[in-house]
Amino acid sequence: MKLATKLIHAGAEPDPSTGAIMTPIYQTSTFVQSAPGKNKGYEYARSQNPTRKALEDALAVVENGKYALAFSSGVAATDAVIKLLQPGDEVIAANDMYGGTYRLFTKVFEKFGIVFKYIDTTNYNNVAAAINSKTKLIWLETPTNPLMNITDIAAIAEITKKKNILLAVDNTFASPYLQNPLDLGADIVMHSVTKYLGGHSDVIQGCLVMNEKELREKLYFIQKSCGAVPGPMDCFLVLRGIKTLHVRMERHCQNGEKIAHWLRNNSKVGKVYWPGFEDHPNYNIAKKQMRGFGGMLSFTLKDDSIENAMRVLSSTKIFSLAESLGGVESLINHPASMTHASIPREERIKNGLTDSLIRLSVGIEDADDLIEDLKQAIG
Ligand SMILES: *Cc1c(COP(=O)(O)O)cnc(C)c1O
Numbered sequence: 001m002k003l004a005t006k007l008i009h010a011g012a013e014p015d016p017s018t019g020a021i022m023t024p025i026y027q028t029s030t031f032v033q034s035a036p037g038k039n040k041g042y043e044y045a046r047s048q049n050p051t052r053k054a055l056e057d058a059l060a061v062v063e064n065g066k067y068a069l070a071f072s073s074g075v076a077a078t079d080a081v082i083k084l085l086q087p088g089d090e091v092i093a094a095n096d097m098y099g100g101t102y103r104l105f106t107k108v109f110e111k112f113g114i115v116f117k118y119i120d121t122t123n124y125n126n127v128a129a130a131i132n133s134k135t136k137l138i139w140l141e142t143p144t145n146p147l148m149n150i151t152d153i154a155a156i157a158e159i160t161k162k163k164n165i166l167l168a169v170d171n172t173f174a175s176p177y178l179q180n181p182l183d184l185g186a187d188i189v190m191h192s193v194t195k196y197l198g199g200h201s202d203v204i205q206g207c208l209v210m211n212e213k214e215l216r217e218k219l220y221f222i223q224k225s226c227g228a229v230p231g232p233m234d235c236f237l238v239l240r241g242i243k244t245l246h247v248r249m250e251r252h253c254q255n256g257e258k259i260a261h262w263l264r265n266n267s268k269v270g271k272v273y274w275p276g277f278e279d280h281p282n283y284n285i286a287k288k289q290m291r292g293f294g295g296m297l298s299f300t301l302k303d304d305s306i307e308n309a310m311r312v313l314s315s316t317k318i319f320s321l322a323e324s325l326g327g328v329e330s331l332i333n334h335p336a337s338m339t340h341a342s343i344p345r346e347e348r349i350k351n352g353l354t355d356s357l358i359r360l361s362v363g364i365e366d367a368d369d370l371i372e373d374l375k376q377a378i379g
Contacts, residue, residue, distance in 0.1 A: 003062070003177065004246045011058030011239065023054040025236045047224050051232035055239050056207075059197075062242060063176045063189050065209035067216040069223050070235060074172065074192025075100050076228035077206030079108075081137070081168050081188060083222045087113030089136040094121045096149060096351045097141040098170065098192075099340040121151045122282055128159055135163070140186075141170040142179075143286070146298045146335045146359040147352055148273040150282035153289055157185025166215075172196070175326070177249040179290045182211055188219075195326030199241040199248055203234045248328065251364040252295030258367045259360065259374070260297050268378050270300035270356075295362040296325060298335070300354060301378070309334060309356040315377035318369060325361030330370055333359040 015024055026049055031042040042048045052070055059068035071077040078101055085091070093105065095118040105116045119126045121140055138160055142151040153169060160167040168188040169181035175196035181189045191197055193205035210216055223229060230238075260274035275286040276293035286293065301308050313321055319332040323339050333339055336355050340348060349355075362370065 006061050007177075007245050008243050010061035010242070011054045011056070013054070023051055023236065023239055025232045026050045027232055045232075046227050046229055049229075049232055049235070051235040051239075052230065055235040058239060058242055059191075059193075059207050060209055062245070063171075063182060063191075063209040064180045065182050065189065066211045067213070068207055068209045069216070069219055070193070070230050070238075071206040071208070071223065072228040072230050073204045074190070074194055074206035075104055077190050077192075077208050078104060078170070079228065080208065080219055080222045080226065081139075081166075081190065082109050082114065083226065084166070084218060085114050085136055088115070088134060090115045090117065090132065090134040091137045091139055092117050092119060092121070092127060092130050092135060093139040094141050094144055094149075094151065095119055096144045096147050096353065097139075098145045098172075099335075099342045101139070101141070101170065103342040120149075121156070122149050124152065124155050124159075127156055131159065131163060131165065135165050137166045137168060139168050139170070140181075141173075142289075143173045143275055143294070143296065145173060145296075146273070146333075146340070146357065148173075148275050148280075148296065148298060150275050150280075150286045150289075152282075152285045153179075153181050153184040153186055160187075161185060172326070173296050174290055174294060175245060175249055177245050178253075178292050178294055182209065184289060187212065187215065193238055194324065196249065196252075197241060197245065197326075198238050199245065199327060200237070201324060201327035201329065203237045203241075205230045205234050205238055248364055249292065249294070252362060253292040255364065255367045255370060256293060256295040256297060256362045259362055259370060260293075262371050263297075263299050263374070266375075266378060268302050270302050270304065273298040296360070297362065298357055298359045300356050300358070304354065304356045306336075306355045309358055312358060312377050312379075315379070316373050317376075318365060318373040319360065319377075325359075327361070328364045330363035330365060331361040333361070335359050 033039045056068040167186045169186045172192040189209040263269045263272045274297040319330045
């Protein structure tokens with residue numbers, strides 16, 4: 001079955017009690033048992049809920065995985081993966097990933113004795129050199145947020161398979177429509193479902209997708225024991241969002257491409273970060289592992305002052321100034337003071353995330369209107 005058909009039908013079974021075509025919102029905390037321990041597969045809604053189950057089935061199908069687990073947020077999903085580890089274990093992670101992931105690793109898990117090494121994962125040799133006998137997990141994000149760096153998932157998977165290291169990929173920016181890390185050899189895919197999968201900026205949610213049953217059991221145990229589960233209403237909203245992922249992503253990609261080229265030809269714009277440019281340093285890998293380049297891009301201004309960036313950020317009328325991404329509406333963001341403020345300035349600048357960098361989440365409005373808006377804002 002092709003992806004567009006899977007997106008509409010994945011996880012959806014008519015409700016057995018009424019025939020309702022849409023999965024009902026099972027707004028219940030518990031399930032009646034006919035005798036102690038005798039139930040219909042549901043006991044208590046932290047452990048299982050039918051709306052969540054329908055969503056998890058759908059998420060597994062659209063990411064080409066066997067199993068999926070839904071969490072109350074993207075960071076809760078990441079948190080569950082790190083809880084697979086023991087004190088003393090080492091994790092190799094990208095040096096320009098999502099600020100909240102960096103904060104979770106450095107401020108929460110370091111104090112439990114987990115060691116994190118941040119490197120440029122786009123260079124295969126860096127990754128190989130950072131591995132030692134304590135390395136238990138490699139955490140990749142590709143494309144990265146906000147500099148749109150691309151890491152070769154299949155190349156890293158070759159090393160992790162040989163050395164028995166878990167490979168997890170944050171696939172939020174690409175969405176399952178553009179990239180499927182499990183097919184490239186990853187063990188776990190993580191999504192901030194809040195973004196493209198939900199697609200309408202109306203829900204916070206995360207998920208993990210995997211193929212190994214044993215890994216699924218360990219992560220399910222953590223999901224149930226730690227309790228960061230999404231409510232049934234949120235699961236319903238995401239089930240609805242998934243049905244239009246393909247049409248939304250097509251338009252995000254078209255609009256993203258038009259805006260990337262327009263920005264590049266604008267004399268007031270400095271550098272444009274978008275993996276679809278043939279001279280992007282990782283263009284060939286992006287082309288190999290992704291089916292399109294998505295709607296995320298970042299740029300700097302020729303006048304590189306923070307004041308100039310602030311002026312542009314507060315002048316757009318269609319692009320709303322807000323954190324987050326992946327919704328149908330266009331957003332503009334200042335990583336240094338918003339999404340990535342939790343990364344120390346020195347660390348940020350070292351990795352190329354300058355004070356004037358502006359990030360766009362290009363929505364699915366009319367591209368000409370979006371360009372007109374940027375034109376008047378950049379001035
Ligand atoms: C938003 C985001 C997260 C965190 O997800 P939440 O749903 O906000 O908890 C993780 N990774 C990336 C790339 C993100 O954009």
